[in-house]
Amino acid sequence: xxxxxxxxxxxxxxxxxxxxxxxxxxxxxxxxxxxxxxxxxxxxxxxxxxxxxxxxxxxxxxxxxxxxxxxxxxxxxxxxxxxxxxxxxxxxxxxxxxxxxxxxxxxxxxxxxxxxxxxxxxxxxxxxxxxxxxxxxxxxxxxxxxxxxxxxxxxxxxxxxxxxxxxxxxxxxxxxxxxxxxxxxxxxxxxxxxxxxxxxxxxxxxxxxxxxxxxxxxxxxxxxxxxxxxxxxxxxxxxxxxxxxxxxxxxxxxxxxxxxxxxxxxxxxxxxxxxxxxxxxxxxxxxxxxxxxxxxxxxxxxxxxxxxxxxxxxxxxxxxxxxxxxxxxxxxxxxxxxxxxxxxxxxxxxxxxxxxxxxxxxxxxxxxxxxxxxxxxxxxxxxxxxxxxxxxxxxxxxxxxxxxxxxxxxxxxxxxxxxxxxxxxxxxxxxxxxxxxxxxxxxxxxxxxxxxxxxxxxxxxxxxxx
Amino acid sequence: xxxxxxxxxxxxxxxxxxxxxxxxxxxxxxxxxxxxxxxxxxxxxxxxxxxxxxxxxxxxxxxxxxxxxxxxxxxxxxxxxxxxxxxxxxxxxxxxxxxxxxxxxxxxxxxxxxxxxxxxxxxxxxxxxxxxxxxxxxxxxxxxxxxxxxxxxxxxxxxxxxxxxxxxxxxxxxxxxxxxxxxxxxxxxxxxxxxxxxxxxxxxxxxxxxxxxxxxxxxxxxxxxxxxxxxxxxxxxxxxxxxxxxxxxxxxxxxxxxxxxx
Numbered sequence: 154x155x156x157x158x159x160x161x162x163x164x165x166x167x168x169x170x171x172x173x174x175x176x177x178x179x180x181x182x183x184x185x186x187x188x189x190x191x192x193x194x195x196x197x198x199x200x201x202x203x204x205x206x207x208x209x210x211x212x213x214x215x216x217x218x219x220x221x222x223x224x225x226x227x228x229x230x231x232x233x234x235x236x237x238x239x240x241x242x243x244x245x246x247x248x249x250x251x252x253x254x255x256x257x258x259x260x261x262x263x264x265x266x267x268x269x270x271x272x273x274x275x276x277x278x279x280x281x282x283x284x285x286x287x288x289x290x291x292x293x294x295x296x297x298x299x300x301x302x303x304x305x306x307x308x309x310x311x312x313x314x315x316x317x318x319x320x321x322x323x324x325x326x327x328x329x330x331x332x333x334x335x336x337x338x339x340x341x342x343x344x345x346x347x348x349x350x351x352x353x354x355x356x357x358x359x360x361x362x363x364x365x366x367x368x369x370x371x372x373x374x375x376x377x378x379x380x381x382x383x384x385x386x387x388x389x390x391x392x393x394x395x396x397x398x399x400x401x402x403x404x405x406x407x408x409x410x411x412x413x414x415x416x417x418x419x420x421x422x423x424x425x426x427x428x429x430x431x432x433x434x435x436x437x438x439x440x441x442x443x444x445x446x447x448x449x450x451x452x453x454x455x456x457x458x459x460x461x462x463x464x465x466x467x468x469x470x471x472x473x474x475x476x477x478x479x480x481x482x483x484x485x486x487x488x489x490x491x492x493x494x495x496x497x498x499x500x501x502x503x504x505x506x507x508x509x510x511x512x513x514x515x516x517x518x519x520x521x522x523x524x525x526x527x528x529x530x531x532x533x534x535x536x537x538x539x540x541x542x543x544x545x546x547x548x549x550x551x552x553x554x555x556x557x558x559x560x561x562x563x564x565x566x567x568x569x570x571x572x573x574x575x576x577x578x579x580x581x582x583x584x585x586x587x588x589x590x591x592x593x594x595x596x597x598x599x600x601x602x603x604x605x606x607x608x609x610x611x612x613x614x615x616x617x618x619x
Numbered sequence: 620x621x622x623x624x625x626x627x628x629x630x631x632x633x634x635x636x637x638x639x640x641x642x643x644x645x646x647x648x649x650x651x652x653x654x655x656x657x658x659x660x661x662x663x664x665x666x667x668x669x670x671x672x673x674x675x676x677x678x679x680x681x682x683x684x685x686x687x688x689x690x691x692x693x694x695x696x697x698x699x700x701x702x703x704x705x706x707x708x709x710x711x712x713x714x715x716x717x718x719x720x721x722x723x724x725x726x727x728x729x730x731x732x733x734x735x736x737x738x739x740x741x742x743x744x745x746x747x748x749x750x751x752x753x754x755x756x757x758x759x760x761x762x763x764x765x766x767x768x769x770x771x772x773x774x775x776x777x778x779x780x781x782x783x784x785x786x787x788x789x790x791x792x793x794x795x796x797x798x799x800x801x802x803x804x805x806x807x808x809x810x811x812x813x814x815x816x817x818x819x820x821x822x823x824x825x826x827x828x829x830x831x832x833x834x835x836x837x838x839x840x841x842x843x844x845x846x847x848x849x850x851x852x853x854x855x856x857x858x859x860x861x862x863x864x865x866x867x868x869x870x871x872x873x874x875x876x877x878x879x880x881x
Contacts, residue, residue, distance in 0.1 A: 550645025
């Protein structure tokens with residue numbers, strides 16, 4: 154395939170679909186690092202114009218990469234539904250997803266008829282408001298021990314990390330988050346150490362905490378999935394099975410992940426749930442992703458980072474996850490250089506995940522070696538809350554003391570819920586009222602207001618237990 | 620509801636009075652509406668400013684504390700392909716490769732095929748190296764020698780990324796390589812060191828073939844615990860003939876309260 158566009162007398166040629174996709178992408182440090190980005194703004198927009206004319210069928214006829222992820226994507230496509238869309242161009246797909254009645258068409262079948270590549274193509278000819286407007290009506294509802302993703306619900310993961318996995322430190326951090334109304338998405342700790350004993354101890358601690366306070370939510374210890382499965386074999390309670398994934402077979406190999414391994418792990422955890430109380434659904438996987446991941450393990454195969462990210466969602470989709478989030482500012486300036494690129498990527502990731510039917514959240518974050526700051530996370534948080542993001546992170550004071558980066562805080566999460574009128578998960582909201590953390594749907598005056606609040610919370614939980 | 624409720628919560632309430640005993644995290648800090656108190660807001664800004672500065676700090680083998688270390692362990696310095704801090708940040712691929720001629724320098728100055736080769740990299744926080752490596756290097760090398768392992772001559776890589784371990788493995792054919800490298804500076808500490816470990820690293824290896832002991836700093840994993848964990852992992856590599864995600868650490872790290880002697 155050769156495509157060319159002439160723009161004010163200057164002709165731009167694009168060798169193949171892979172090159173066209175890369176050149177059409179919005180500026181990203183990772184694409185520049187890989188040597189595949191547009192060499193000028195004129196070339197970028199010429200590529201966008203050419204891409205807008207490409208029919209969706211081209212993405213099936215001309216795979217960007219041949220590997221097991223492509224195989225999975227092709228196998229899981231709803232051919233019957235796709236037949237209705239195959240003659241649409243990328244430009245027409247953009248208009249379709251922005252049309253006012255799209256959400257019902259999407260729910261009826263369109264969400265199974267799009268491949269990650271098609272979604273990634275449309276995203277790069279959309280503006281920031283396009284990405285927000287198109288994503289907002291698309292809801293992906295999932296169930297594990299509560300219900301995430303309904304319209305108007307903004308979930309929060311409590312991320313109570315600790316530099317040495319000290320149990321008392323982790324538990325106290327999680328309690329602080331609960332008092333802000335956070336923790337409905339998951340109480341999920343990234344362990345500092347991957348030792349099995351360590352993961353087992355954390356799994357029991359979070360499970361005991363949830364039991365003690367009676368909160369309808371789920372826990373997760375975000376070790377390598379093989380370590381979580383080893384802990385399950387030792388009798389540890391595994392609510393959600395977590396794994397970082399990428400959009401190519403080579404990326405997943407770099408993470409020590411195979412599709413079969415994930416499928417087997419899911420079965421093992423599901424089987425363990427059958428013997429436990431409190432599960433109301435079979436969405437039990439939790440995946441994290443991020444633009445630039447594939448390049449960071451040299452597994453991109455010449456495909457741009459936006460497309461690789463969408464393909465990671467194609468992997469996630471095959472396992473009916475409870476939660477998926479990209480960790481959008483975590484990876485460093487060589488992939489997303491600054492606040493502009495991070496904000497753009499966060500909106501793209503959320504849109505692409507939602508359009509592919511995922512329960513999409515975002516870890517809105519930045520590291521200290523990137524040109525971004527607290528204002529960056531504030532801005533993206535407000536944008537994503539209006540876009541109907543399924544969940545965000547809650548990190549005490551925004552400062553992750555183990556992973557050494559800044560995400561959204563318990564304060565931020567509680568604040569943006571009030572700002573946009575979003576609620577916690579329904580089961581969790583009932584519990585928040587029972588414990589007095591919320592009064593009439595809002596954070597109570599006395600909750601999360603210093604050390605005295607903890608005493609009051611403990612008393613109210615004790616009362617509830619009687 | 621669970622019987623152990625009072626214990627779980629009452630112990631947390633007790634700890635709540637002295638949070639720093641159990642975690643450096645910013646807990647129970649109050650609020651102004653749903654926003655931070657002014658003191659919290661400004662403290663976060665100050666900590667961010669210090670973290671940004673730590674990125675661009677430098678160290679020299681001619682200045683304390685690296686000078687003493689260089690004299691004692693005969694340290695020398697080589698460079699990655701990244702020639703400036705700016706290039707280092709923008710081009711991680713260059714930080715993962717040794718500069719032209721460095722492989723020869725290493726072969727001339729270090730024994731090949733040793734059981735343990737320790738390497739020091741500045742990484743994203745040179746400050747972490749000057750803060751943690753002086754306490755770590757001697758016990759690590761001593762304990763390794765006491766186990767009967769042959770130990771290579773340690774050296775420093777400037778503008779170093781973790782992937783440089785592959786070039787080191789190719790150049791020196793060490794059985795096990797340990798890279799002590801400064802972590803990305805955080806708000807609570809800009810002095811956190813990581814130890815990346817690999818068995819017979821070679822070109823093309825990824826993190827899947829590596830193991831990690833992270834958060835080495837006084838508020839995290841102490842130097843003593845780090846040495847113990849590194850040696851334990853290298854033991855496991857030698858028994859299993861491999862490194863990476865298939866090799867699991869066998870014990871949980873010491874808790875912060877124990878590590879800090881409280």
